[in-house]
Amino acid sequence: MEEVAEVLTVAWQTAAERLTSAVATDPAGMRWAYPPTVELRVIAEARYDGTPHRQPELSDYIDLSSLGHSDRGQIHEMAVTITADPQLDQDERRSRAREALTYMARQFGFLDAAEDMF
Numbered sequence: 001m002e003e004v005a006e007v008l009t010v011a012w013q014t015a016a017e018r019l020t021s022a023v024a025t026d027p028a029g030m031r032w033a034y035p036p037t038v039e040l041r042v043i044a045e046a047r048y049d050g051t052p053h054r055q056p057e058l059s060d061y062i063d064l065s066s067l068g069h070s071d072r073g074q075i076h077e078m079a080v081t082i083t084a085d086p087q088l089d090q091d092e093r094r095s096r097a098r099e100a101l102t103y104m105a106r107q108f109g110f111l112d113a114a115e116d117m118f
Contacts (some may be wrong), residue, residue: 001066001101005118008040009097016086016093035083040100043077066117070109080104 015038024030044056057074058064064075080100088096098118105113 001062001064001117004042004062005094005097005101008042008101009094012038012040012082012097013090013093016088020086036086037081037083039079039081040097040104041077041079043079064110067105067110068112071111072109075108078104078108080107 016036020030042058042062044058044061046056055076057076058078059075064070080103082096082100084093084096098115101118102113102115105117
């Protein structure tokens with residue numbers, strides 16, 4: 001789960017830096033019409049071995065065991081939306097991502113999830 005958190009955090013940082021600089025020369029000085037949001041999502045879309053007739057579960061690709069047991073059964077995707085300034089520093093972004101991923105895991109039935117798991 002630490003690797004998942006790191007990949008999502010870096011993807012968030014890249015998107016926030018690139019997209020805001022594409023629409024404004026001074027992203028820090030932008031006035032937003034709505035609060036900036038980002039959605040972090042993990043999804044199992046296709047089987048890695050090409051087996052038909054069975055939608056894969058996240059556990060086919062990601063070791064979720066560190067989160068404990070989910071009361072939701074088979075999980076095919078998880079997502080969480082974060083409202084935050086796109087210009088966060090690296091430590092703040094990593095901290096916010098861990099908070100959000102912990103919230104996401106709990107919402108998908110992993111009631112023992114904690115920030116130190118990410």
